[in-house]
Amino acid sequence: MPSRTSQEQFDRQAAEYNAQWNAWSGGSLEWLIEHAHCRPSHKWLDVATGAGFTAVAFAPLVAEVTGLDVSAAMLREARERARAAGLANLVFQTGAAESLPFPAEGFDGVVCRLAAHHFLSVPKFVAEAYRVLRPGGRLLAADSAEPDDAPEVDAWHNHVEVLRDGSHVRNYTPAEWRGFVTGAGFVLDEVDQVRESVPITMRAWLKKGGCRGEAAAEVRRLFLEAPSEVARTFSITAMPDGDISFQWVRIALSAHKPA
Numbered sequence: 001m002p003s004r005t006s007q008e009q010f011d012r013q014a015a016e017y018n019a020q021w022n023a024w025s026g027g028s029l030e031w032l033i034e035h036a037h038c039r040p041s042h043k044w045l046d047v048a049t050g051a052g053f054t055a056v057a058f059a060p061l062v063a064e065v066t067g068l069d070v071s072a073a074m075l076r077e078a079r080e081r082a083r084a085a086g087l088a089n090l091v092f093q094t095g096a097a098e099s100l101p102f103p104a105e106g107f108d109g110v111v112c113r114l115a116a117h118h119f120l121s122v123p124k125f126v127a128e129a130y131r132v133l134r135p136g137g138r139l140l141a142a143d144s145a146e147p148d149d150a151p152e153v154d155a156w157h158n159h160v161e162v163l164r165d166g167s168h169v170r171n172y173t174p175a176e177w178r179g180f181v182t183g184a185g186f187v188l189d190e191v192d193q194v195r196e197s198v199p200i201t202m203r204a205w206l207k208k209g210g211c212r213g214e215a216a217a218e219v220r221r222l223f224l225e226a227p228s229e230v231a232r233t234f235s236i237t238a239m240p241d242g243d244i245s246f247q248w249v250r251i252a253l254s255a256h257k258p259a
């Protein structure tokens with residue numbers, strides 16, 4: 001079990017999920033939109049919508065987007081983002097990914113970006129996505145991931161994530177994701193690795209997670225002393241001003257429910 005719930009973490013840190021955070025993950029958003037095959041009649045569900053970046057990007061392409069999240073503070077940010085964008089076809093609702101508060105077969109698409117690593121059960125989320133999708137409906141997901149067959153990288157990355165944010169559960173490998181999606185009955189259409197174009201910088205990343213004091217010092221030490229395979233995988237680079245830049249590996253996938 002995580003040491004802090006996502007609700008606690010994101011109610012506390014909601015204001016940090018701003019344009020800078022979204023710039024670190026713009027590539028995954030582009031990938032999802034490209035693979036969504038949105039139509040003007042579609043109803044999409046954005047699970048763990050957070051501050052609403054994905055929901056707001058999908059809304060102009062479809063009839064309606066529902067954004068769901070466990071954090072009331074994140075949903076306030078999302079509503080404000082939709083209002084500022086002048087969009088009226090978004091609804092935001094409180095609820096958990098593992099128990100979606102919707103009837104069966106009501107959505108044409110379900111999207112989930114950069115959130116599944118917080119879920120208590122990704123298999124439950126994927127089974128719920130299957131239930132609420134109409135036959136032929138699409139599941140699109142993107143998240144930070146670990147390379148297959150790289151246990152040292154996997155252990156190091158998940159350890160620093162938990163130190164920084166106690167609501168982190170696990171970044172999964174592509175092999176684990178394939179198992180979750182096909183195990184729920186979906187047909188997997190595409191799985192890609194996405195490299196975001198804007199590197200993350202450590203001071204800002206720690207601040208967004210609310211990580212301070214000894215935990216922050218330990219995370220910094222782990223980056224500076226990262227084994228060479230880890231440093232190479234995440235392009236960890238010491239910067240002249242004492243900050244550290246890095247890039248997480250992101251997985252993006254599209255799947256559909258058989259018609």
Ligand SMILES: C[S@@+](CC[C@H](N)C(=O)[O-])C[C@H]1O[C@@H](n2cnc3c(N)ncnc32)[C@H](O)[C@@H]1O
Pocket residue numbers: 006007010047048049050051052053054055068069070071074095096097098112113114115118119120
């Ligand atoms: C990084 S933010 C998501 C970003 C958003 N999907 C986007 O694309 O801009 C992670 C979000 O996941 C939400 N979350 C974590 N666990 C959840 C769960 N089990 N069910 C629903 N939301 C959850 C958190 O409250 C937080 O708002």
